[in-house]
Amino acid sequence: MARAAVPGRLTWRVATVGAARRETPSARTLVLDVPDWPGHLAGQHVDVRLTAPDGYRAQRSYSIASAWTNNGRIELTVQRLDDGEVSPYLTDTVEVGDQIELRGPVGGWFVWRAEQPAPVLLVGGGSGIVPLMAMIRARGTAGAKQPFRLIYSVRTPEDVLYGEELRRRVRDDAGLDVHYVYTRKSPPELALPPKRIDVAALNTYGWPPDFAPDCFICGPTAFVETAADILVALGHDPRRIRTERFGGTS
């Protein structure tokens, strides 16, 4: 019997920018209408491909920021790297109504499913918050009760992504805690100097290893390696630590 052709995960699709939101001066969320989007798990990403008029192509990966809600839309949040090839186009040039090619969802390891019973520790650096936010949103959509702790390392208060939504969710989503580590400038009310992620932060604001949490760490490569090493040194089971490296070194 002949079967209808079903677009697969690795099929390039032409998505339309349905809306765009500025998150910070250097980061923007694109809401994309994707034909035949098959759905996704929190933590997965897409590959985005841009083609210049002369045929030159550039491809980058972007985590899906939104939880799957069956409306054919996904959200990406892109942090601009001033010397970057692709990110400045997505944060500053692309407009509502424009089309971009993407394929996915990609990734089956760095994902959180609402059926996972363990408490969750999320550790994000910079734009590494994006797939972790998808997990927080998926937890909210599912009405899941597993306790979640997010440790979010960010340069300054002005660079925080999803700040309002995180505040609202901490108030409304029982069992969600958020702790910020500011690396360059702390808010005045904190009366603490900026610092990088360290043993004290992960020990104080994470879960004890005895709770056997599922740990998800995402951000620049060096950040991810530091945080993973600390969690292992604190006694967390390496098999429960999942990492996603965005590249870069800072």
Ligand SMILES: Cc1cc2nc3c(=O)[nH]c(=O)nc-3n(C[C@H](O)[C@H](O)[C@H](O)COP(=O)(O)OP(=O)(O)OC[C@H]3O[C@@H](n4cnc5c(N)ncnc54)[C@H](O)[C@@H]3O)c2cc1C
């Ligand atoms: C699985 C995955 C998911 C990702 N999800 C997101 C996401 O949700 N949001 C997002 O903004 N980015 C995300 N990234 C990073 C993204 O793919 C690009 O690397 C980033 O947008 C830079 O691309 P560019 O073309 O602007 O810079 P490039 O032209 O590729 O690089 C410019 C300069 O920046 C350095 N650089 C590249 N990437 C980084 C980085 N992440 N941090 C610091 N320096 C860097 C390069 O070494 C180079 O010096 C993800 C990466 C991966 C692998």
